[in-house]
Amino acid sequence: MIMVTTAVARVLAGDELRARRAAAVTERNLVAFRTGGTYWWLVVSGFAEPLLYLLAIGWGVGALVGDMELPDGRVVPYLTFLAPALLAAAAMNGAIAESTMNFFAKMKFAKLYDSVLNTPVTPVEIAFGELGWAMLRGAMYTGAFLVVMVVLDVTSPVRALAAFPAALLVGFAFGALGMAFATLMRSWQDFDYVGIVQFAVFLFSGTFVPVASYPVAMQVLVQVSPLYHGVELIRSITTGTVGWGHLWHLAYLLAAVVLGLAVAARRMARLLLG
């Protein structure tokens, strides 16, 4: 019994150590961010971007589309339908930008991780730490977006609060997948593919119209898109239509996180620990 407890304690102590080392990687980004001095610009753009999106697409297009019917039969303005999807997309875009471009540059050009790996920090911890940073940035954008949504009366404050972690999870999933992808890339050209895929995913994940209105083949295919699961999850929260079925979306996103991190850490070890 005592042996089991000490073994557990040792594992937990090890995990705590690992968490601290991952946190040091996140912290490094905070320091660089502060030194870079672009802090205010980021906060301002964090608010401006979603606002512009919501106004331009939501109100402009919404006036043409009219009202939408939710799965539970309620009829809501188009903006109420669209806003949570744009939030999910914003979380995706932010996470992908950080985890592909920035991560790739740090790994291949700045050789940042070569020096980090000379310390006790391991590849998995770097992956976690970088994701942690992407999440911090994502949290800022997501928070701003939700505030705007509440102000525009698209959702209630309580629902916005509940949607916050869901949006972070979407960012986490795309951050992990993006990072895994970055470790597979050979040059900047490969990023063009990321852009194309990202845009297709943005358009066809039940973002602008309910998935039920897609052709049947598309309805099946869309299940692959992590954004689809993010959109469904966040939309159900901000519109108050959450059901047990949404656990599936949650599970899918969590699986994407695990898969992305596992691939990223393995590939990093191969690339950097030759």
Place this chain on the structure above:
Amino acid sequence: MDGGEALIRARGLVKRFGEFTAVDGIDVEVRKGEAFGFLGPNGAGKSSTMRMIGCVSAPTGGELAILGMDPLRQGPAIRARLGVCPQEDNLDIELTARENLTTYARYFGIPRATARRRADQLLEFVQLADRAGSKVDQLSGGMRRRLTIARSLVNEPDIVLLDEPTTGLDPQARHLVWERLFRLKRQGTTLVLTTHYMDEAEQLCDRLVVMDGGRIAAEGSPRELIEQHATREVVELRFGVTALEPFADKLAGIGERLELLPDRILLYADDGDAAAAEVYARNLSPSGVLVRRASLEDVFLHLTGRTLVETG
């Protein structure tokens, strides 16, 4: 604490990259408190060896123990006690000099206040205190090198691995680095370094191995190596022409041994002046004659048949 304790022990250590063997079965033992050197030309396998010792590159074969631990299973625990100055500076270009040290300290789990204190001490130590707030790209190459060395000390390591610590430094900065490394050694830190510079090896190393083509060609203290593989003195002869073979024939028998280089002939003799006199006595009139003490350069030449630093 008996001074004989091996902090690094390698037996038949091998590193292969695909088909290519970079490190070909070397035996190395580094004892506590000593300064140990890997001396060798480009591609000898010095950095490959250093990376294995630094636990960032898995050995392909052989045994390796660092601080009594296994690099494969206890990498983080070992690295926590190593300081590494890699061959190529990989400082964090987005940060200032001081932040480079403080953030690096955080990777070791060092508390922030301690990190700041050490950063300031180390900047002082490598004479960069006045550049603490400069971003890395505003520093000169030599300053960056010194900052990288400072960074390797931030966790107060038991062993410092320095891969060509002074390459690219001006003479003044080199002497500063040597002096600082000397101080570390006096404080009991074990130093492991690679170099192509003979004078560096002679200055810093208690013991060294000469590496060539992934193998160890010789091992010992600088003095021992010179005694074993060279004579006391060397006469360098230049004749102002490129075809030196005819001269070599005529020089046969003078001194113990003779080495033909592209631009000069080296005569190994315990009494250099006597050998030089003999050259003149044979009616050979060299355009340049230099009598000097033998160095590790000569050891290297003898062992590998090649010069260590390319002579033009």
